[in-house]
Amino acid sequence: MSLKYAVLAALLEGEASGYELSKVFDVSLANFWPATPQQLYRELERLAQDGLIEARVVQQERRPNKRLFTLTETGRRELGAFAGEPPRRPAALRDEFLIKIQAMDGTDPEATRALFEERLSWARGKLARYERVRERFLDGRTEAEYLRDAERIGPYLTLLGGIALESETVRWCERALVILEARAAHT
Amino acid sequence: MSLKYAVLAALLEGEASGYELSKVFDVSLANFWPATPQQLYRELERLAQDGLIEARVVQQERRPNKRLFTLTETGRRELGAFAGEPPRRPAALRDEFLIKIQAMDGTDPEATRALFEERLSWARGKLARYERVRERFLDGRTEAEYLRDAERIGPYLTLLGGIALESETVRWCERALVILEARAAHT
DNA sequence: CGCACCTACTCAACAAATTGACTATGGAGG
């Protein structure tokens, strides 16, 4: 149900092809609504049929042709209506890693440490990427200036959410590693 | 794929029926691996067939009979193996609310404020529940004592993760509300 | 006494997500 609106929201940034969207979903929207290319192509088809987006075929030389999609007025309206409504379902996190941690006792402590280490460096990497995106948003201005002047701040707020989440993950991993080390030293 | 291990991990706490598991998944495991009762019943059936868990029918008076499931040695081993391996897929967050925020510009600012307010109070509620669970874990001991003496600390670490996540959500919402207010006052 | 709600599930149907393979063309690197 919500993939529909995730796609519409992505098209607020402007015209895009399915392929381009699959890239966007990989880096930005993937942070709160993951989708595979196949899901996107299917969804775009449906949205176009329902008149929420419009396709425009662009002939390309030395490349396969592509279809660029734009929001229609109807699409924009539907997205607006959706954005104003309270969410029907709460956020869902699905994390294999946490299952492993839940079940970690009785396995090799060293393996557990490695898991946390991996997660930590992954979170740090993500945080660094987020910070670069933030620089691009600000584009030289201070945050206060940006928040005062920009016409769209939604994407910036979700970015702040992502940054908050990942920096907290980093702190949590660091803490867990200290705890694990203390338990290891104690034996 | 991972629901399997989520169920096995839940059974580490001891024997449980499908119905009991559906309650556990609602409060604890739901935080990182949501599942509906139907999914659980299907999964339990499969796990029993594969010999990873064992069922024992308990006759009850004035209640429908229930089947209690326990981990077998095989199940315990498979779970251990899983817990040691690096995760095949990264954590996935699916959050309708964030789509709405991404698309919020061009809708009623008051509606957006209400969304954040709602999310905020929801996060605070969850945090309070987590803290109560934490009290139960500690059971009078200090955290340091608990972490030194307890045989299982996995569930405590995932709980800490949940607490970190929700308290960061609270801070993020508060910040967003300040920003929204400033934009509203500015007009 | 009737109604709603709790325990403890099962069944069927449907929607969504995932996986893997397949079609094309072009450019880069060895």
Add this chain to the structure above:
DNA sequence: CCTCCATAGTCAATTTGTTGAGTAGGTGCG
């Protein structure tokens, strides 16, 4: 020259996940 990677997708099969209903006895409330 050959292979791999990037663009720009499509198709089909399978697995997961979701929704709604049904069964059946028990408990609590007014």
